[in-house]
Amino acid sequence: MAQADIPLSPDDDAAGRRRGAIGLMILSSVGLSFGGLALRSMQEADAWQINVYRSVALVAVVWVMLSIRYRAGAARELRRIGRPGLLAGTMLAMAGICFVQAITTTTVANTLFTMSAIPFLTAALAWVFLREPLRRVTLVTMLVAAAGVGMMVAEGIGSGSAYGNLMALVTATCFSGFAVIVRRHRGIDMLPTLMVSGLVITAVSLVATGGALSIPLHDMLLCFLIGGVLSGMGNTLFITASRHLAAAELTLFMLLEFALGPIWVWIFVSEVPTGMTIIGGAVVIGAVTVRALTELRRTRPPVKRGRPTPY
Numbered sequence: 001m002a003q004a005d006i007p008l009s010p011d012d013d014a015a016g017r018r019r020g021a022i023g024l025m026i027l028s029s030v031g032l033s034f035g036g037l038a039l040r041s042m043q044e045a046d047a048w049q050i051n052v053y054r055s056v057a058l059v060a061v062v063w064v065m066l067s068i069r070y071r072a073g074a075a076r077e078l079r080r081i082g083r084p085g086l087l088a089g090t091m092l093a094m095a096g097i098c099f100v101q102a103i104t105t106t107t108v109a110n111t112l113f114t115m116s117a118i119p120f121l122t123a124a125l126a127w128v129f130l131r132e133p134l135r136r137v138t139l140v141t142m143l144v145a146a147a148g149v150g151m152m153v154a155e156g157i158g159s160g161s162a163y164g165n166l167m168a169l170v171t172a173t174c175f176s177g178f179a180v181i182v183r184r185h186r187g188i189d190m191l192p193t194l195m196v197s198g199l200v201i202t203a204v205s206l207v208a209t210g211g212a213l214s215i216p217l218h219d220m221l222l223c224f225l226i227g228g229v230l231s232g233m234g235n236t237l238f239i240t241a242s243r244h245l246a247a248a249e250l251t252l253f254m255l256l257e258f259a260l261g262p263i264w265v266w267i268f269v270s271e272v273p274t275g276m277t278i279i280g281g282a283v284v285i286g287a288v289t290v291r292a293l294t295e296l297r298r299t300r301p302p303v304k305r306g307r308p309t310p311y
Contacts, residue, residue, distance in 0.1 A: 014244075021244035022292055025253035028237035033260035035230050036108040038222050039100070040269045045219040047104045051097060051205035052213060053220055054227030059198035061232035066191060078192040085188070088181040089196025092235075095174035096201050098167040106164025108265045109273050112258040114168035116149040116284070119251040121176035126247035130184055134248055141291040142248070145255050148283030151276045176251065182239055183247040190239050194232065252288065259284040 042050065066074040081088075102111040119142055126132040134142075182190045215223075242250055259281040265271045273281075 017244045021241035022253065024237040024241040025245070025250060026256065026292060028234040028241070029254050029256035030260065031237075032230055032234040032254075033257040034264055035226055036103055036112060036261040037264040037268055038226050038230070039103050040108060040265055040271065041222060042219050043216050045215040045223065047100045048205045048208040049213060049215050050104075050219075050223055050226075051100055051201050052209060053215070053223035054231065055096070055198040055201040055205065057224040057227035058232050059195050059202070061228040062191060062194045062198065062236075065232075065236065066195075069191075077189055078195065080188055081185075081190060081192050081196070082188075084181055084185045085190055085193045086196055088178050088185075088190060089193040090200055091174045091178040091181065092193060092197035093200035093204070095171045095178060096197060096231075097204060098171040098174065102164045102167035102171060104164075105167070106161050108271060109262040109277055110165055111168045111171075112261045113149055113277075113280075114165055115172045115175075116145070116255055116258045117169070117172045118176055118179075118254055119248060120146070121172055122179050122251040123248035125176055125180045126183065129180055130247060132183075132246045132248065135246075137291065137294060138246075138248055138252060141287050142252060144287040145252070145284045148259075148280040148287065149255075151280030151283065179238075179242070179251055180247050182242045183250065186243045190242075191236060193239075194235050198227070252291065255284050255288050259288075 039050065045053075063074070066077060070077050099111070099115075102114075123134055123142070127134070178193075182193065238250065262271070262273050262277065262281065266273055
C-alpha cells in the first residue's frame with residue numbers, strides 16, 4: 001500500500017519561504033563580503049572612478065535581469081516602483097557612494113564594523129515606521145553580535161581616519177533606510193530600485209571625476225565584478241528575501257558580510273586585524289550561524305502522512 005503526503009498548510013508554506021529567504025540572505029552576505037577585498041586590490045582607480053564603472057555594471061546587469069523576467073514589460077516595472085522606489089534607490093545610492101569613500105580612506109575592518117550598526121538602526125526604524133516588533137530570539141542574537149562588534153571596534157576603530165569612519169556611519173544609516181522602504185513596499189518588485197541607485201551614483205561620480213575616467217583594465221574588471229556580480233546579485237537576493245523576513249531579520253544576516261570581509265583582506269592582502277577583531281568576528285559569525293540554524297529547525301514542517309491509500 002502507498003501512503004500519500006498531506007498537502008502543506010499555509011503556515012508550512014510560509015515557513016518554507018522563510019527558510020528560503022534565510023538561505024538567500026546568507027548567500028548574499030557571503031558574496032558581498034568579498035567587496036572589500038576587490039576594492040583593496042585596485043591598482044590606480046580612485047573612489048569616484050570606481051563608483052562610475054561599478055554602477056554602470058550594476059545598471060546593465062539589473063536591466064538584463066528585468067528584461068529576462070518581464071520581457072517587454074521591463075520598462076513598466078521600472079515605473080511601478082513610484083516615489084517609494086525612487087527614494088529607496090536614492091538611499092542605496094548614497095550608501096554606495098559613502099561606502100567606497102569609507103573603505104578607501106580607512107581600514108576595511110573599520111568600515112565594515114561601523115556598518116555593523118545596520119541591524120540595530122534598521123530595527124529602530126522598522127519599529128517606528130512599520131511597527132515591526134523584535135522577536136526575542138532576534139533581539140538576543142543582536143545583543144550577542146553587538147558584543148562581538150564591540151570587541152572588534154575596541155582596538156581597531158582608532159586606527160582609521162575620522163572621515164572614513166563618518167562615511168561608514170552614513171552608509172549604515174542610508175542602507176537601513178533603504179531596507180525599511182523595500183520591506184514596507186514588499187508587494188511591489190523593488191528590483192528596479194537598484195537601477196535607480198546605479199544611475200544616481202553614475203551621475204554624481206561622473207561630475208566628481210571631471211571626466212577623468214582612464215583606469216587600468218585590471219581595475220575596470222574589478223569594478224565590473226563588484227557592481228555586476230557582487231552588488232547586483234547580492235542586492236537582488238536581499239530584495240527577494242525582504243518579502244519573507246522582517247526588516248531587522250534581513251539586516252541581521254548582513255553581519256556575516258561585515259565579519260567575513262576583514263578575513264578575506266587579511267588572507268589575501270595581509271591587512272592584519274587585531275586579536276580582538278578576530279575574536280569579535282568569530283562571536284558575530286557564531287551568533288548569526290546559531291540564529292540561522294535555530295530558525296531553520298523551528299520552521300521545518302513535520303512530515304505529515306495521510307491514511308494508507310489502497311491500490
